[in-house]
Amino acid sequence: MYKKTVLNNGTRIITHQMPERESVSVGVWIKAGGRYESQENKGAAHFLEHLCFKGSPKYSCRQIKESIEGVGGSLNGFTSEEVTCYFAKLPRAYLDKAIDILLDMTTNARLNYRDIEKERFVILEEIKMHKDIPQSYIHELLDELMWPGHPLGMPIAGFERSVSRIRRKDLVLFQKEYYHPANLVIAACGSLKHNQVIGKVESILGKKTSGKRVEFRTFLQSEEKEKVKIFVKDTQQTQMALGWYGLKRNHPDRHKLALLHIVLGANMSSRLFNEIREKRGLAYSIATSIKGFVDTGVFLVQAGVDNEKLDVVLELILREMQKIKTINISESELHRAKEFYIGQLHLGLEDTLEHMFWLGEPYLVLNKTHNLKEIVAQVATINRVQIRALCQKLFLGENLRLAIIGPIKKKKEIYERINNYK
Numbered sequence: 001m002y003k004k005t006v007l008n009n010g011t012r013i014i015t016h017q018m019p020e021r022e023s024v025s026v027g028v029w030i031k032a033g034g035r036y037e038s039q040e041n042k043g044a045a046h047f048l049e050h051l052c053f054k055g056s057p058k059y060s061c062r063q064i065k066e067s068i069e070g071v072g073g074s075l076n077g078f079t080s081e082e083v084t085c086y087f088a089k090l091p092r093a094y095l096d097k098a099i100d101i102l103l104d105m106t107t108n109a110r111l112n113y114r115d116i117e118k119e120r121f122v123i124l125e126e127i128k129m130h131k132d133i134p135q136s137y138i139h140e141l142l143d144e145l146m147w148p149g150h151p152l153g154m155p156i157a158g159f160e161r162s163v164s165r166i167r168r169k170d171l172v173l174f175q176k177e178y179y180h181p182a183n184l185v186i187a188a189c190g191s192l193k194h195n196q197v198i199g200k201v202e203s204i205l206g207k208k209t210s211g212k213r214v215e216f217r218t219f220l221q222s223e224e225k226e227k228v229k230i231f232v233k234d235t236q237q238t239q240m241a242l243g244w245y246g247l248k249r250n251h252p253d254r255h256k257l258a259l260l261h262i263v264l265g266a267n268m269s270s271r272l273f274n275e276i277r278e279k280r281g282l283a284y285s286i287a288t289s290i291k292g293f294v295d296t297g298v299f300l301v302q303a304g305v306d307n308e309k310l311d312v313v314l315e316l317i318l319r320e321m322q323k324i325k326t327i328n329i330s331e332s333e334l335h336r337a338k339e340f341y342i343g344q345l346h347l348g349l350e351d352t353l354e355h356m357f358w359l360g361e362p363y364l365v366l367n368k369t370h371n372l373k374e375i376v377a378q379v380a381t382i383n384r385v386q387i388r389a390l391c392q393k394l395f396l397g398e399n400l401r402l403a404i405i406g407p408i409k410k411k412k413e414i415y416e417r418i419n420n421y422k
Contacts, residue, residue, distance in 0.1 A: 002359060002369050003194040007202055010182030010210045014363050015197050016189045016355055024095045024190030025352040026197075027087035028102045029364040032178035034081045034156040035216045035293070042151070043158015044174045046079040047123060047166055052086065053077065054115040056108040061115075064105055067097060079156055082216075082293060082365055089353045092191040099186070099200045107179055107208065116168055124164070127157050134239035134405040135285075135304065141229045141403035142241045146298055148226070150219055182210035187360035190352040219296045221245060227418050231405045238310045238406030239302075242317065245399045246290055246297030250366055255341075255379050256390050257290055257299070262337040263329055263387075264288045264320070265301060269336060271320055276303065282313050294365060299394060307407055314402075314414070318421055325391045328384040338379050345372060397421040 005013045032045050055061040068075040073090025086106055088098040130136045140155050147153030157163070184205075188197050247257050265272040265288030276286045286303040301321075305313045348354040349372065363369055402418050 001371075004363075004369075005194070005198050007181065007198075007206060009205065009208060011201065011205050012185045012363060012367075013194075013198055013201055014185065014187050014359050014369065015192060015194045016359060017192060017194070018190050018352060018355070021190045021352050022092060023089055023352045024092045024098070024188060024192050025087065025089040025356040026095065026098050026102060026186070026188040027085050027356050027360045028106050029185040029187060029360045030084045030086075030106070030179055031082070031183045031213070031364055032084050032174070033079055034154065035151040036178070036214065037151055037154075037158075039151075039154065039159075040162065041166060041170055041174070042154050042162040043123065043156070044166055044170060045084055045178075046157050047119070047163065048109075048171050048174055048179075049077050049079045049084050049086075050119045050123060051111055051115060051171065052105045052109045054109070054112065054119065056104050056110055058104050058108065059101060064101055067101055068094075071097075073098070081152055081156065083361055085360065087353070087356065095188070095190075095192055095196070096200050099188075099197065100204065103186075103201070103204045107205070109175065111168055111171055111175070113168060116171070120163060120166075123157060124160055127155070127160055127163065130155075130157070134233070134235060134237075135302075137231070138239045138241045138302065138403050138405050141231055141405070142243045142298075142300070142401060145226060145229050145401035145403060146243050146245070147219055147296075151217065152219060152293065152296070177211065177214055180211040181205055181208050183213055185360055185364040187356050187363065189355040189359065219293075221296075227401050228415050229401075229403045230408050230411055230414070231403075232408055233405055235406050236307070237304050238307050238404060238408070239304050240310065240314065240402065240404045240406075242301040243401045243403075244299045244394050244396075246299040246394065247292055248295050248297055249292040249362075250294075250368075251292070251297075253390055254292065255375065256382055256386055257394075258341055259334070259337040259379070259382060260324075260387055260390060261288050261290050261299070262340050263333050264324065267340065269340075271324070272301065272317065275320060276313060276316060280316075282306070282309050282316070286313075310404070310406070310408070311410070311413070314417065318417070321391075321395050325388065325395055328388050331384065334382075334384055334387070338382070342376055342379060345375065 003015050068088050071094050075088045077086040086102050143153045186201050272286050276283050283303050283305045289300045291298050
């Protein structure tokens, strides 16, 4: 189904032919992200991602954008905890041009001093913006609790102090250390031929030599006592996020966790949405999410509530988490969750860009690809007892952390409630 090739210098290429599509999507995936940094250079991966769009000796900043957008395509990039990705989706006739631009801007970025100083200011404004948005900043506070003193617990964009002191030599060193063939994956999906992609990539990267693959510091669950972080701010609404240590990327129970996420808070049919919003009208926004890394993960419940209703909503959420640990979910809930999970996968994989994301990240990080037929078969075997067993394993008091932003007055009661949760 998926075709893979590894060049002599270690560059990995993976493609999926979707001949009925008019588009192609291609991504350059780099094994570098926030957790590869230290407190001193925090934000370097994100800083470098911004600068790669500023041009190379071959393509100016404007040429990079116009070459893709000028033919009806889209171009973007992102930095996460474990990867950096640069990608484009465009009409299939322009695949070669997209590969040429993406590989040139990432491996030959000029890192001009003037661009660095301008983008430093932009990123500092980005950091301030996130702090001003409670729905965004709440995640940083929770990360600090979940992974204290570890790069996972630090913001991907960095701190104002770390971004302010990153210099060109630091960015050049970071690029040299991580942006080399053995640390790259090129993924492409759509109306294409595998050999076409190989030929184009090899013509650009074939003569480049590889460096060493750098490993990150693994996470050991914290023994620290701090479970609650409250940021007092005069807001019209209180934002809160509860996190339990979850599962790593490739954990055997990851599909069970996905079904649990769907039952609890992934959509409008979920328990928390129904209990908090539909039945009681206590929140506009209430949802769960899951995130998995190579060695750890988190199960998150996030809600924005009326300042006077925080205690009530917190109690209801914790009650639902206790309930799902003690009583099996219904057969109808399990059936709907399975249908939603598989249905969303099928719908997502119809799109060339979503399929490219599906291929690129696991191939880069785990050196493997997902298999939809295997997932469908595995999900079919999951039962209610297994879901409850997973809840009993994850939703423990020792695994719980809580972050809150708002005009909080009753701090003592909140600390007691979380510390008493079993």
